[in-house]
Amino acid sequence: MRTRYLVFGLAALICSVGNVGATENAPPVPVFTEETATSGVDSVYAGDWQYMVGGGAASFDCNDDAFPDLLLAGGEAPANFYRNASTRGGPLRFEAETSGLELAGMTGAYPLDIDSDGNVDLVLLRVGENVVMRGLGGCRFERANEEWAFDGGDAWSTAFSATWEKGAEWPTLAVGNYIDREQEMSPWGSCTDNWLHRPLATERRFQPPLALKPSYCPLSILFTDWNRSGTPSLRVSNDREYYEGGQEQMWKIEPGKMPVLYTEEEGWKYLRIWGMGIASYDLDADGYPEYFLTSMADNKLQSLAAAPAGGPAKPSYADIAFARGVTAHRPYMGDDLRPSTGWHTQFEDVNNDGLTDLFIAKGNVDSMPDFALKDPNNLLLQSADGKFVEVGDKAGVASVAVARGAAMADFNLDGLVDLVVVNRREKAQIWRNTSENAGGWIEVRLQQTGANRDAVGAWIEVRCDETGVMRREITVGGGHAGGQHGAWHLGLGDATKVEIRVLWPDGTAGDWQAVAPNELYLVERDQPARKLLAEQ
Amino acid sequence: MSRIRRIGAMTLIVAAAWLAAGQAQAGPARPGPQDVVRGWYKMVLELVRHTPTYSPPVASRSFAYIGVTAYEAAAGGTGLQSLAGQLNGLTALPQREAGGAYDEAVVVNAAIAATVQGLFANTGPTGQRALAAMARKTGGDVTLGLADDVVARSQARGNAIAAHILEWSKDDGGQAVENMGFPMEFKLTPGPAHWVPTSLVAQQQTPLLPDWGSNRTFAMPDGAACGLPPPPSYSEEPNSAFYNEAVDVFDAVNGLTAEQREIARFWSDDPMLSPTPPGHWLSIALEVLEREEADAELTVDTMARLGVALADAFIGCWDAKFKYDLVRPITYIRRLIDPKWDAILITPPFPEYPSGHSTQSGAAAAVLAGIFGENFAFEDSTHVRDGLPPRKFASFWAAAEEAGISRLYGGIHFRSAIDLGLEQGKCVGAYASALRTRN
Numbered sequence: 001m002r003t004r005y006l007v008f009g010l011a012a013l014i015c016s017v018g019n020v021g022a023t024e025n026a027p028p029v030p031v032f033t034e035e036t037a038t039s040g041v042d043s044v045y046a047g048d049w050q051y052m053v054g055g056g057a058a059s060f061d062c063n064d065d066a067f068p069d070l071l072l073a074g075g076e077a078p079a080n081f082y083r084n085a086s087t088r089g090g091p092l093r094f095e096a097e098t099s100g101l102e103l104a105g106m107t108g109a110y111p112l113d114i115d116s117d118g119n120v121d122l123v124l125l126r127v128g129e130n131v132v133m134r135g136l137g138g139c140r141f142e143r144a145n146e147e148w149a150f151d152g153g154d155a156w157s158t159a160f161s162a163t164w165e166k167g168a169e170w171p172t173l174a175v176g177n178y179i180d181r182e183q184e185m186s187p188w189g190s191c192t193d194n195w196l197h198r199p200l201a202t203e204r205r206f207q208p209p210l211a212l213k214p215s216y217c218p219l220s221i222l223f224t225d226w227n228r229s230g231t232p233s234l235r236v237s238n239d240r241e242y243y244e245g246g247q248e249q250m251w252k253i254e255p256g257k258m259p260v261l262y263t264e265e266e267g268w269k270y271l272r273i274w275g276m277g278i279a280s281y282d283l284d285a286d287g288y289p290e291y292f293l294t295s296m297a298d299n300k301l302q303s304l305a306a307a308p309a310g311g312p313a314k315p316s317y318a319d320i321a322f323a324r325g326v327t328a329h330r331p332y333m334g335d336d337l338r339p340s341t342g343w344h345t346q347f348e349d350v351n352n353d354g355l356t357d358l359f360i361a362k363g364n365v366d367s368m369p370d371f372a373l374k375d376p377n378n379l380l381l382q383s384a385d386g387k388f389v390e391v392g393d394k395a396g397v398a399s400v401a402v403a404r405g406a407a408m409a410d411f412n413l414d415g416l417v418d419l420v421v422v423n424r425r426e427k428a429q430i431w432r433n434t435s436e437n438a439g440g441w442i443e444v445r446l447q448q449t450g451a452n453r454d455a456v457g458a459w460i461e462v463r464c465d466e467t468g469v470m471r472r473e474i475t476v477g478g479g480h481a482g483g484q485h486g487a488w489h490l491g492l493g494d495a496t497k498v499e500i501r502v503l504w505p506d507g508t509a510g511d512w513q514a515v516a517p518n519e520l521y522l523v524e525r526d527q528p529a530r531k532l533l534a535e536q
Numbered sequence: 537m538s539r540i541r542r543i544g545a546m547t548l549i550v551a552a553a554w555l556a557a558g559q560a561q562a563g564p565a566r567p568g569p570q571d572v573v574r575g576w577y578k579m580v581l582e583l584v585r586h587t588p589t590y591s592p593p594v595a596s597r598s599f600a601y602i603g604v605t606a607y608e609a610a611a612g613g614t615g616l617q618s619l620a621g622q623l624n625g626l627t628a629l630p631q632r633e634a635g636g637a638y639d640e641a642v643v644v645n646a647a648i649a650a651t652v653q654g655l656f657a658n659t660g661p662t663g664q665r666a667l668a669a670m671a672r673k674t675g676g677d678v679t680l681g682l683a684d685d686v687v688a689r690s691q692a693r694g695n696a697i698a699a700h701i702l703e704w705s706k707d708d709g710g711q712a713v714e715n716m717g718f719p720m721e722f723k724l725t726p727g728p729a730h731w732v733p734t735s736l737v738a739q740q741q742t743p744l745l746p747d748w749g750s751n752r753t754f755a756m757p758d759g760a761a762c763g764l765p766p767p768p769s770y771s772e773e774p775n776s777a778f779y780n781e782a783v784d785v786f787d788a789v790n791g792l793t794a795e796q797r798e799i800a801r802f803w804s805d806d807p808m809l810s811p812t813p814p815g816h817w818l819s820i821a822l823e824v825l826e827r828e829e830a831d832a833e834l835t836v837d838t839m840a841r842l843g844v845a846l847a848d849a850f851i852g853c854w855d856a857k858f859k860y861d862l863v864r865p866i867t868y869i870r871r872l873i874d875p876k877w878d879a880i881l882i883t884p885p886f887p888e889y890p891s892g893h894s895t896q897s898g899a900a901a902a903v904l905a906g907i908f909g910e911n912f913a914f915e916d917s918t919h920v921r922d923g924l925p926p927r928k929f930a931s932f933w934a935a936a937e938e939a940g941i942s943r944l945y946g947g948i949h950f951r952s953a954i955d956l957g958l959e960q961g962k963c964v965g966a967y968a969s970a971l972r973t974r975n
Contacts (some may be wrong), residue, residue: 018581049661049665052661052662068971125582185579185667185669185670185673187662188582188585188662189921241660244921244922244923245923272806297588297737300736319736321736321738322736325810327738329738329739337715339588339716339739365661367661368658368659368661370587370588370658370716513690
């Protein structure tokens with residue numbers, strides 16, 4: 001029964017910048033306690049060359065208990081599914097179960113409710129055929145390629161995103177593909193086509209995939225409404241190691257039209273990086289998302305070069321990573337100071353101070369001697385002045401295992417964002433956020449009737465103490481080879497008066513409604529927000 | 537008699553000698569030494585692009601060692617004279633086994649394969665995989681139908697040459713490149729005339745390879761051997777020579793024609809996104825050699841001289857860059873002319889004077905003109921796979937001059953750095969051209 005759901009919510013931004021637990025204006029340092037050994041998670045991302053990228057983690061609730069369950073890619077080994085057996089506020093406990101998702105050859109996985117039946121489905125990215133898995137409820141899944149006419153192809157798939165185009169009953173899926181794995185002696189310049197799986201007009205099935213030409217070996221893609229037009233575009237972060245003549249890309253994907261790339265004439269700036277992961281968040285509360293792009297050595301934080309005063313935004317971005325202190329270009333601890341290699345990245349408020357923080361999974365590609373071999377994960381806390389401060393070591397997440405994918409979610413529903421990281425050739429690691437100095441929070445799950453039940457493309461807005469509004473775009477995609485589904489978390493700082501509203505994917509703005517801090521809410525369209533935990 | 541004609545004559549003699557020496561008969565599919573050399577260079581140009589430490593100076597160093605490897609491997613079976621004793625620090629190479637039969641393609645292949653493996657030990661997993669595949673494929677092709685003892689003897693010979701070259705390379709000052717060439721600490725020279733970081737990349741807040749100018753050179757005596765006069769005196773006075781040079785850059789960028797923009801892009805040769813500027817010139821040479829159906833001697837002679845000239849050019853250029861430590865146009869223009877001005881190319885993270893592309897293009901043109909002639913017209917298809925159409929040039933010098941001026945169009949160099957850089961390159965190239973390859 002759906003009302004059993006707990007709903008939780010969202011990450012925070014500029015809500016209350018009250019220095020909850022802070023000392024001398026520094027953001028409060030969270031405490032993460034590693035519970036890998038006792039958690040039941042023992043997954044390894046295995047394999048050689050074809051698994052040097054990927055290693056995604058997907059978190060989603062597949063049994064309606066609100067606790068996020070996990071699927072961790074296994075590379076050449078079968079993936080591992082873990083049902084979340086944690087109790088609220090307790091240690092993290094996961095139980096490996098057979099769900100139907102345990103396929104070998106998996107690089108990553110993204111959860112979404114494709115058929116809008118209330119059971120989360122998954123898209124499994126693989127070296128070989130991609131597979132869509134229909135959720136049956138109770139954490140059971142079955143292959144749906146044939147029934148949904150999904151052509152899984154035979155490529156080295158490394159990136160995924162999804163959207164519901166305006167008026168569509170069925171999602172549009174984008175798959176990013178890497179190099180031609182058969183090209184052993186000359187793999188460079190062999191990027192294979194990315195695919196756009198659009199729905200049939202009259203059936204709940206997919207059309208044959210459309211090749212997005214040119215394709216430049218993406219390791220992360222994201223449908224995002226960068227200009228607040230109401231129609232998300234597809235950002236593509238490409239690995240310059242393999243393309244020729246390539247660059248970062250953004251596709252205009254408009255209903256009923258062929259995809260078109262944004263051009264230099266329109267303002268798109270030539271940028272070439274080892275694109276590996278995308279995280280997005282409206283950091284400066286101007287209504288437009290910033291984008292963090294992981295790479296090797298310096299990472300990028302992009303903000304619209306000129307936020308429009310009235311007219312349409314131009315797709316020109318300024319790199320503000322250096323100014324904001326998030327270049328994260330080399331290890332910040334230990335004696336290995338060679339350049340870093342960044343992979344999964346995600347914005348979440350880990351100390352609930354109302355300012356969104358940034359996690360980056362780090363790890364050498366494969367013993368590359370010019371890059372750090374002991375490359376600690378980053379946890380960068382945002383300060384009130386917008387700059388970020390590294391606290392990975394102080395917070396306890398500075399593992400130097402060779403990381404790839406990760407997922408940040410509230411695994412034990414205590415209002416604190418926890419962390420799981422997939423490592424290459426080593427066991428995954430999981431940390432419980434055990435901070436005692438964190439601020440308030442809210443977690444929100446969205447729901448609407450009909451297609452796109454989870455309201456992908458919506459924006460959640462939170463207003464604290466009648467001051468600024470922070471907002472979060474609901475997306476499927478980005479990160480590195482894995483995504484999250486379910487409740488969205490926002491830190492509230494020490495705010496006491498909290499209001500939320502939802503801008504639904506069709507552009508309709510819900511009403512502002514008062515909510516209590518430190519609660520998990522379900523926000524159904526045209527309904528008052530409901531506490532979910534209280535119903536249990 | 538031009539060098540190319542002399543080489544052609546020698547080639548006939550040596551080819552006859554090879555046949556007379558009773559080399560194993562090559563089957564139709566078996567590549568010759570020149571094919572092996574060109575094939576490996578194509579792989580090397582990919583590795584340079586895809587190995588992050590391979591900035592242009594580092595790339596040029598590897599091109600010199602690979603060129604000398606190929607040359608010395610081929611020299612033992614031809615009339616070519618060893619470069620030992622001519623190149624700084626290169627001692628006599630191991631001798632061939634008296635009376636033993638060798639296959640030259642196998643020798644050359646083994647030597648280059650081992651040298652490339654040694655120089656690119658730090659490339660990533662894809663590069664390693666490609667290298668291994670190349671070694672397997674070429675190694676199989678060149679040994680097809682040969683007697684086992686000939687193969688073993690030839691491979692041993694190639695490996696011995698590679699070992700000798702790699703040992704020689706160890707103490708030249710350029711072997712260890714840390715943090716992609718950017719020192720962890722560097723004290724900037726005070727004063728407005730001097731270089732300051734121009735990049736928002738955190739790693740590039742110190743200049744690239746500030747000590748590269750003190751590396752051991754190959755053919756020229758040392759990094760200062762082709763020294764330059766100073767650039768125009770720094771001044772912020774309007775109408776001063778220095779100010780006027782900045783205005784030239786400012787005006788050029790603001791008024792670029794479509795072709796000038798194309799030229800800037802064509803010679804941009806960004807590290808990690810292209811074979812780098814020295815790799816661009818290797819690509820030109822390979823295209824010319826293929827068009828000319830060059831034999832082994834001409835091929836290795838060209839690639840050795842060119843590699844040496846390019847490596848020496850970067851050492852000489854870096855010596856001057858850190859001697860003068862001049863501010864970049866973007867810094868000066870934003871400070872004094874237009875704070876919002878931007879160059880169209882990414883300003884490289886090191887001092888301005890002289891222009892590295894100009895110096896090394898001048899050196900390359902000097903060498904190639906010496907081999908193929910002053911008015912040798914050619915087409916340059918280096919960037920076709922990156923979507924940039926070929927460009928045609930009436931001579932190597934025309935190409936070098938275009939490479940030089942491209943840096944002004946790109947907004948990253950003043951005119952003096954280009955003009956005097958080309959002159960410096962001419963001086964450097966003369967040393968490589970003077971190497972004696974025949975008795």
